Amino acid sequence: MFTWGWESATDLPGDHFLGRLVAEASSDSGAGPDEWSAAPDPIDHLIAADALPAVLLGVLRKLTPEDREEPTPCEDFTAHELLGHLAGSLKNIGTALGVDVMDRADATPEVRIAELAQPTLEAFARRGVDGTIDMGFAELPATMVASILNLELLVHAWDFAKASGQDLAVSDVVTDYVEGLAVVTISEQVRSGGSFAPAQPVAETAGSLERLIAFTGRTVTA
Numbered sequence: 001m002f003t004w005g006w007e008s009a010t011d012l013p014g015d016h017f018l019g020r021l022v023a024e025a026s027s028d029s030g031a032g033p034d035e036w037s038a039a040p041d042p043i044d045h046l047i048a049a050d051a052l053p054a055v056l057l058g059v060l061r062k063l064t065p066e067d068r069e070e071p072t073p074c075e076d077f078t079a080h081e082l083l084g085h086l087a088g089s090l091k092n093i094g095t096a097l098g099v100d101v102m103d104r105a106d107a108t109p110e111v112r113i114a115e116l117a118q119p120t121l122e123a124f125a126r127r128g129v130d131g132t133i134d135m136g137f138a139e140l141p142a143t144m145v146a147s148i149l150n151l152e153l154l155v156h157a158w159d160f161a162k163a164s165g166q167d168l169a170v171s172d173v174v175t176d177y178v179e180g181l182a183v184v185t186i187s188e189q190v191r192s193g194g195s196f197a198p199a200q201p202v203a204e205t206a207g208s209l210e211r212l213i214a215f216t217g218r219t220v221t222a
Contacts, residue, residue, distance in 0.1 A: 045146035052153035060109040094120035175208040
C-alpha cells in the first residue's frame with residue numbers, strides 16, 4: 001500500500017498547501033522554504049508527483065498581473081492560457097480518478113492549482129497505479145496517467161518560470177526520475193500527434209532537468 005509519509009489526516013496535502021498560503025499571506029517574508037521540495041527517498045510515480053506541487057506552486061506564487069500575457073515556452077500559450085491548460089489537465093485526471101474536482105478560475109494561480117492538485121494526488125494515492133484508467137478518450141495504463149501528471153507539473157513549472165524570469169529549483173532525484181518517465185511516455189507516435197515537438201539538442205554537460213525540457217521539444221537556452 002502506498003504511504004504518504006505524513007503523521008495524520010491533518011497532514012494531508014491540502015492542509016500543507018493551504019497552511020503555506022496562510023503563512024504567505026500573513027508574513028512579509030513569505031512562507032519560507034518548503035521542505036517538501038527536498039529529494040524524496042524512495043521515489044516512484046506517485047511520490048514524485050507529490051513532491052512537484054511544492055516546486056510548481058513556488059513559481060505560481062510569484063507570478064504578477066504583468067506576467068499574464070507573457071509568452072511561454074509551451075508553444076502558442078501565454079502564461080494565462082497555460083494556467084488554464086494545466087488546470088484542465090488536473091481536473092480531467094481528478095475526474096477520471098472519481099473525484100469531484102472544482103476549478104476556481106477566479107482564484108490566484110497558486111490557490112487555483114493547489115486546490116486542483118490536492119484531491120487529484122490524494123485520489124491517485126488511494127487508487128495506486130495498477131490497471132488502467134478511463135480518461136474518456138481512451139483507457140490508459142495508470143502508470144502512463146501518473147507519468148503524464150508528473151510531466152504536467154514539472155515541465156509547466158519550468159514554462160511558468162521562464163515566462164516570468166524565475167529560476168526553477170528542483171531536486172536532481174526528482175528530475176532524474178521524471179526524465180526517465182518522459183523517455184518512456186513521449187514516443188514518436190505521441191510526437192506525431194502534435195502534443196510534443198521533436199526533441200531539441202542539449203549540451204553534453206546538461207543536467208537531467210535540461211535534458212527533460214529538451215526532450216519535450218523545448219529550447220533550453222534562449
